[in-house]
Amino acid sequence: MSALNTDLYQLTMAAGYFANGKAGDTGTFEVLVRRLPKHRNFLLAAGLQQAAEYLTELQFRKDEIDYLRSLAAFKNAPPEFFDFLRKLRFTGDLFAMPEGTPLFSGEPMAIIRAPLIQAQLVETYLLSTFAFQTSIASKAARCVIASEGRSVVEFGSRRAHTPQAGVLAGRAAHIGGCLGTSNTEAGMRFGIPVFGTAAHSWTMAFPNEEEGFRRLQTLLGESTVFLIDTYDTLAGARLAAQLGRPLWGVRLDSGDLVTLSKKVRQILNDAGLSEAKIMATNDLDEYRLAQLIRDGAPIDAFGVGTQLATSADAPALSAVYKMVELKTGGTVHYTAKFSGEKSTLPAAKQVYRYPHCDMVALYDECNSAFQGEPLLQPVILNGELVEPLPPTIRSQAHAKAAVAALPAELRSLEESAPYDITISQRLLELAENVRTEHHLART
Amino acid sequence: MSALNTDLYQLTMAAGYFANGKAGDTGTFEVLVRRLPKHRNFLLAAGLQQAAEYLTELQFRKDEIDYLRSLAAFKNAPPEFFDFLRKLRFTGDLFAMPEGTPLFSGEPMAIIRAPLIQAQLVETYLLSTFAFQTSIASKAARCVIASEGRSVVEFGSRRAHTPQAGVLAGRAAHIGGCLGTSNTEAGMRFGIPVFGTAAHSWTMAFPNEEEGFRRLQTLLGESTVFLIDTYDTLAGARLAAQLGRPLWGVRLDSGDLVTLSKKVRQILNDAGLSEAKIMATNDLDEYRLAQLIRDGAPIDAFGVGTQLATSADAPALSAVYKMVELKTGGTVHYTAKFSGEKSTLPAAKQVYRYPHCDMVALYDECNSAFQGEPLLQPVILNGELVEPLPPTIRSQAHAKAAVAALPAELRSLEESAPYDITISQRLLELAENVRTEHHLART
Numbered sequence: 022m023s024a025l026n027t028d029l030y031q032l033t034m035a036a037g038y039f040a041n042g043k044a045g046d047t048g049t050f051e052v053l054v055r056r057l058p059k060h061r062n063f064l065l066a067a068g069l070q071q072a073a074e075y076l077t078e079l080q081f082r083k084d085e086i087d088y089l090r091s092l093a094a095f096k097n098a099p100p101e102f103f104d105f106l107r108k109l110r111f112t113g114d115l116f117a118m119p120e121g122t123p124l125f126s127g128e129p130m131a132i133i134r135a136p137l138i139q140a141q142l143v144e145t146y147l148l149s150t151f152a153f154q155t156s157i158a159s160k161a162a163r164c165v166i167a168s169e170g171r172s173v174v175e176f177g178s179r180r181a182h183t184p185q186a187g188v189l190a191g192r193a194a195h196i197g198g199c200l201g202t203s204n205t206e207a208g209m210r211f212g213i214p215v216f217g218t219a220a221h222s223w224t225m226a227f228p229n230e231e232e233g234f235r236r237l238q239t240l241l242g243e244s245t246v247f248l249i250d251t252y253d254t255l256a257g258a259r260l261a262a263q264l265g266r267p268l269w270g271v272r273l274d275s276g277d278l279v280t281l282s283k284k285v286r287q288i289l290n291d292a293g294l295s296e297a298k299i300m301a302t303n304d305l306d307e308y309r310l311a312q313l314i315r316d317g318a319p320i321d322a323f324g325v326g327t328q329l330a331t332s333a334d335a336p337a338l339s340a341v342y343k344m345v346e347l348k349t350g351g352t353v354h355y356t357a358k359f360s361g362e363k364s365t366l367p368a369a370k371q372v373y374r375y376p377h378c379d380m381v382a383l384y385d386e387c388n389s390a391f392q393g394e395p396l397l398q399p400v401i402l403n404g405e406l407v408e409p410l411p412p413t414i415r416s417q418a419h420a421k422a423a424v425a426a427l428p429a430e431l432r433s434l435e436e437s438a439p440y441d442i443t444i445s446q447r448l449l450e451l452a453e454n455v456r457t458e459h460h461l462a463r464t
Numbered sequence: 465m466s467a468l469n470t471d472l473y474q475l476t477m478a479a480g481y482f483a484n485g486k487a488g489d490t491g492t493f494e495v496l497v498r499r500l501p502k503h504r505n506f507l508l509a510a511g512l513q514q515a516a517e518y519l520t521e522l523q524f525r526k527d528e529i530d531y532l533r534s535l536a537a538f539k540n541a542p543p544e545f546f547d548f549l550r551k552l553r554f555t556g557d558l559f560a561m562p563e564g565t566p567l568f569s570g571e572p573m574a575i576i577r578a579p580l581i582q583a584q585l586v587e588t589y590l591l592s593t594f595a596f597q598t599s600i601a602s603k604a605a606r607c608v609i610a611s612e613g614r615s616v617v618e619f620g621s622r623r624a625h626t627p628q629a630g631v632l633a634g635r636a637a638h639i640g641g642c643l644g645t646s647n648t649e650a651g652m653r654f655g656i657p658v659f660g661t662a663a664h665s666w667t668m669a670f671p672n673e674e675e676g677f678r679r680l681q682t683l684l685g686e687s688t689v690f691l692i693d694t695y696d697t698l699a700g701a702r703l704a705a706q707l708g709r710p711l712w713g714v715r716l717d718s719g720d721l722v723t724l725s726k727k728v729r730q731i732l733n734d735a736g737l738s739e740a741k742i743m744a745t746n747d748l749d750e751y752r753l754a755q756l757i758r759d760g761a762p763i764d765a766f767g768v769g770t771q772l773a774t775s776a777d778a779p780a781l782s783a784v785y786k787m788v789e790l791k792t793g794g795t796v797h798y799t800a801k802f803s804g805e806k807s808t809l810p811a812a813k814q815v816y817r818y819p820h821c822d823m824v825a826l827y828d829e830c831n832s833a834f835q836g837e838p839l840l841q842p843v844i845l846n847g848e849l850v851e852p853l854p855p856t857i858r859s860q861a862h863a864k865a866a867v868a869a870l871p872a873e874l875r876s877l878e879e880s881a882p883y884d885i886t887i888s889q890r891l892l893e894l895a896e897n898v899r900t901e902h903h904l905a906r907t
Contacts, residue, residue: 027621
């Protein structure tokens with residue numbers, strides 16, 4: 022992790038704030054998703070642990086500062102700015118929805134309140150952290166919904182956008198409800214169950230399929246999964262049936278999965294292996310899972326790869342980081358952007374969740390008036406983690422319960438009516454005041 | 465970088481190869497893209513530097529080995545396997561197309577020849593490394609083509625799939641022809657020009673736009689770019705014109721870029737600032753760039769973000785890693801997969817490039833017979849880097865020349881006829897022999 026992993030303008034602005042006596046100002050920013058992607062009725066918040074780690078570990082190395090000094094953009098920056106950067110640590114606050122919380126467009130999933138320079142610097146890293154894992158957790162939730170209780174495992178590391186994205190895709194998919202991942206680093210770092218047995222190359226590395234299968238069975242015993250489509254799927258299934266126990270089951274990775282799974286099921290059953298399972302892989306996504314189940318494919322577990330680890334049908338979220346408050350010399354200014362579809366609401370907010378609707382209010386409005394569940398929780402205060410963040414398995418349980426509590430139509434794979442979100446009266450009034458002030462100031 | 469950043473099955477297979485006396489076998493694998501994504505007439509190979517770093521630095525830490533020991537999948541693995549893993553280093557060879565080389569479907573962009581266990585272990589990391597950067601470099605090349613000589617800068621870090629992907633997107637975009645990136649870490653690590661001045665929050669952090677603009681100008685001098693759409697774009701342009709020099713220009717980030725850029729150009733010209741430039745951002749991609757230019761928008765530079773850093777219209781490549789040779793006990797077996805659309809050709813290959821066509825041949829076929837340019841070059845031999853890899857600016861120059869040498873229709877944004885690729889007679893014969901042997905062996 023490098024403190025330079027940010028857009029250059031965050032650093033030029035930092036120099037500018039420093040040079041203009043704004044290092045003492047406090048900025049409040051929120052992370053929100055402007056619009057749900059097509060085919061998403063909800064998102065699942067994720068990425069908080071990596072966001073918190075970044076904030077609590079943020080610091081500039083000497084060579085990074087030397088690099089900045091070498092850039093033309095910093096030639097007018099005060100020399101003290103570089104000493105300031107060298108000592109910079111994140112000393113602000115982070116409020117966020119717990120990972121696995123269903124999230125809708127326009128709702129802040131995180132709020133950062135910190136000295137302006139700090140709050141601005143962290144935008145780029147925080148956005149890419151929150152947005153990516155939120156995309157993947159959300160896609161995973163859809164696959165899990167489509168699977169109707171069958172197992173879904175994340176297998177997409179090889180297609181993720183860098184090896185690091187593979188690890189975090191495995192993590193986010195676990196939050197979204199996947200049983201586990203093939204990514205072994207994700208398994209070790211996050212305590213996520215890891216899955217995987219052998220590839221086609223294993224079978225090809227032995228003189229024949231039988232030899233390959235036998236050797237695998239010796240190694241893996243009851244967790245043996247025979248990949249049966251290297252040469253001929255049904256011949257592979259018959260070979261698996263002949264070898265028999267111990268085995269977990271077989272995997273299909275090509276061809277017509279409906280027809281093949283039915284025939285393979287029959288072959289296994291005829292050999293007395295009715296408890297042996299069938300796993301399917303091969304460019305699956307939630308739609309193919311739903312179709313396979315509708316077509317009666319007797320598949321027990323799905324390995325979902327590329328489509329999940331890249332959220333291929335919605336590979337980018339319209340996640341933004343917007344200043345909502347600025348405290349200068351003891352005075353709080355509420356800030357917003359007024360430009361059509363990119364407009365934002367001012368002020369730090371809280372999101373209250375009720376059965377089947379949310380209320381977005383000012384953070385300091387009294388909750389007793391609402392009695393909903395406040396979703397944004399303190400995570401970092403004055404630069405210190407409030408408490409350790411939960412393991413992904415707990416976030417998964419949280420997500421499962423919270424998704425089950427949503428209106429049923431939101432759990433459809435098709436686009437439903439939007440979720441019911443109300444803006445509080447006081448927030449609406451504040452927004453109107455800010456808008457009026459801006460117009461007055463500019464006329 | 466963790467040696468566990470791989471699919472679990474690579475590790476279970478490693479244990480199996482070790483247990484079955486195959487640690488001395490040599491595997492040859494190739495990385496290829498099965499199909500060009502829609503709207504791509506060519507790809508640009510990228511990611512080689514990170515692939516080479518991974519291979520030359522690969523090793524297992526003790527805690528990683530302890531983790532593997534704790535998994536059920538390894539309970540039958542021989543104890544010596546874990547000592548073996550602890551000492552494992554990559555001792556094989558890597559041949560690859562230089563970064564920036566145009567690449568077509570079915571052509572190996574890299575060949576790995578190494579002890580079987582090593583060659584298998586590295587699949588996942590290599591695929592995600594090559595595929596992601598290749599996607600981004602290719603998308604960047606399209607944006608650069610569409611820009612018709614105007615500058616294109618990569619601005620997408622915040623939407624990349626993790627902060628690490630943001631850094632490498634900046635790198636790959638530079639190879640693909642972007643002038644630079646906003647990602648400061650990419651700038652420092654890879655010597656890429658970095659760009660960026662200020663966000664809307666800068667303007668909002670001052671009592672009014674004029675104050676914000678003046679302070680920015682003091683800081684940045686001739687590299688000042690006024691972001692003029694925080695409140696009202698044309699008022700912002702008039703303010704920029706009034707402040708005048710020093711400045712580089714202005715940036716538009718919302719609204720109708722054609723109309724606005726024309727009006728802003730006029731405002732700047734009327735103020736005697738005809739040399740001031742106009743930059744545009746706001747969810748651009750190659751199609752929007754082409755449209756803006758067709759519509760006569762007087763835009764000098766484009767900041768391309770989300771669509772580029774996620775390759776949003778083609779977020780995953782069908783990149784695969786296939787065993788093509790296996791040497792066991794001194795005998796080379798040629799291997800291939802015969803399952804319809806997933807079929808592959810056996811044997812280590814070379815790709816020869818001619819004006820307007822390629823020949824894929826066996827690696828050891830004599831080049832003198834072909835006289836084309838061999839694209840796969842030795843990068844690592846016996847675990848050692850042959851020579852330092854070139855900086856991205858050299859790969860960019862290579863890409864520029866190589867793309868210019870392609871048939872003109874391939875530089876269209878629309879889908880052209882496929883590039884002409886021939887398979888050598890000897891490779892075809894070998895493939896047929898392997899197929900026949902397989903069928904004989906299985907009947």
